Amino acid sequence: MTTPDVLQLEGVSRHFGGVPAVDNVSMTVRAGAITGLIGPNGAGKTTVVNLVMGLLHLSEGRVLLSGRDVSRLEAADLARSGVARTFQNVRLVPNDTVLDNVLSGFHRHQTAGMFANVFGLPSARAEAKRHMAEARVLLERFQMTQFAGHRASALSYGHQRRIEMMRALAMKPQLLLLDEPVAGMNDTEAASLGTIFKEIAAEGVAVLLIEHNMRFVSSICSYLYVLSSGRLISEGLPGAVLKDQKVVEAYLGAA
């Protein structure tokens, strides 16, 4: 069985005033697997995420989502076609409850029209109820049920990361971008999230993991890309990539 390529970057570049931040990057993210994108600080990893998400425009190249060219799509429309993400530094609505934060992820699945939602017609009510039930399932899965009514900003960093993850999953994405999801977590917390990421991938979602933590990456990714100074310097299976001399040099700064 061949796995479909959900995300393809073809010669993607982005220059900031003539300086290339991302230079001629091509990569593929497949459904049902976790693909890793690693690289030292300032390598351009987050720029790649912002290019994929449509938050930055490409200088050159194409981005394909399930074979469709989405290079010129507005960020909101791209998200609506099934791309979810988490942020490097958690970004929630801090004064809203955990439940409300998760519920905001269902926005793209809204079928009741604006009119129904403005006037609270039965179709909007039924939909709100349905999303509420689905949100409860997510809370259960992330062991966050007891925090449903808590203000998001009152919870610990690890819990806030989980809220962000639930919100992303509420979108039922075909592609999930995780921007350093275990930064600042201990190994136990990271491992338990890693298990959840594997489950998500096993359900058929294409996961792109941007990470710093080598140990974590090599334990859960099935394929790795290594970015350094905006260029891909290596790719392949984790074991081989991490032994690659160029990767070692980029990370250790050896000449």
Added chain:
Amino acid sequence: MMDLFLAYEATVDHILVYALLAMSQYIVMRGGTFSVGTAGFAAIGGYGTAILITRAGWPPAAAIAAGTIIAMAVSAVMALPLSRLRGVFQAVATMAFVQVLVTVILNWDSLTRGALGISGIPKVVTTGWLLLIVAVVVVFLHVLGRFSIGKAMDVIREDETVAVSLGIRVIPHQALSLVISGALGGLGGAMFACNSYAITAEDFGFGMLNNALAMTVLGGRKSVWGPLIGAVVLVILPEVFRPFAEYRYVFQGALLMLVIIYLPNGVADTLFAAIRERRVRSSTSAAAARTS
């Protein structure tokens, strides 16, 4: 009892008219647009209604409806250019809109009677009508806020980047909130005109802009009770401090500063968050007591 009410009738009417204007200010801010155009929409609604009644002989109800719709149409036209601006630039643009309107009203003598203002407007809007209209608007805004549009507005206000990455389109939501703001501002202005016999351009200037904004900041931008509480407090306060003559504005300014510093989310939203927190904590400790 009746005497007491009659003594305060003007104040109650004032609170209710300002409640409409504060809700007009509230709905744009809820959606993250820093528009201060409410006074301008009120000027359009107020003058439109007054001119249609006194000059064109329209029945008041039709004139009020027309004034509201004209203000709403103007806000719809403003929505697109305003959506290209952000934050303080939206405030400056809408403030300019209010100033331009006031200047036009002052100088278009043939239509607005210039500095004389329009007098002889029948006082058809009574306290009862105002109560009914404010109640309908509160219910409308409450319902709007409970479903996906209100939630989307909350995310846009907090963080636009997050909003778009959740697939929330910013421009339609902000345009909707501005159009509702225009309609409510126009309605508030029309109520103002039909409640006070006469209007002048000064009624709709910087003072009104400032009041509507202060009420929303003081009350809160998320719950619809915010602007209501703001309107009650900021209309009654100057009355209470009347003995202090012009110094009463010092109290108003000081109160506003204290709220901004200590309750940045406004009185209502802070209060509701505290109540919710308390309920959550007591239910968590009850659950803990059961398991132990």
